[in-house]
Amino acid sequence: MVLVNSILQTDKSKCFRCKRSIKTEEHHIFDGNPGRKNSEKYGLKVYLCYDCHNRDYKHKSIHFDADEMLKLQQIGQKAFMDHYNKTIDDFRKIFGKNYL
Secondary structure (H helix, E strand, O other): OOOOOOOOOOOOOEOOOOOOEOOOEEEEOOOOOOHHHHHHHHOOEEEEOHHHHHOOHHHOOHHHOHHHHHHHHHHHHHHHHHHHOOOHHHHHHHHOOOOO
């Protein structure tokens, strides 16, 4: 499989959410199987600082806050449809769900 760079972000040194220039971690927007593989294939990943990515619920980290995760999944779906000129049905066929 060819790995695709993020279609949402080019600067890996700045957190996608809080915009701080800080050490970041790669986050696949859609998880599970085949979500993670498809996120990699289509460039649906962003770079997040530890606080925004995986710290805890108090900090509304993506992995601890379902609302924040949904917001990012909606951003990811819109980016996919715009970048690849696809419809909601196309997205659903690949990722199994419509997040919009």
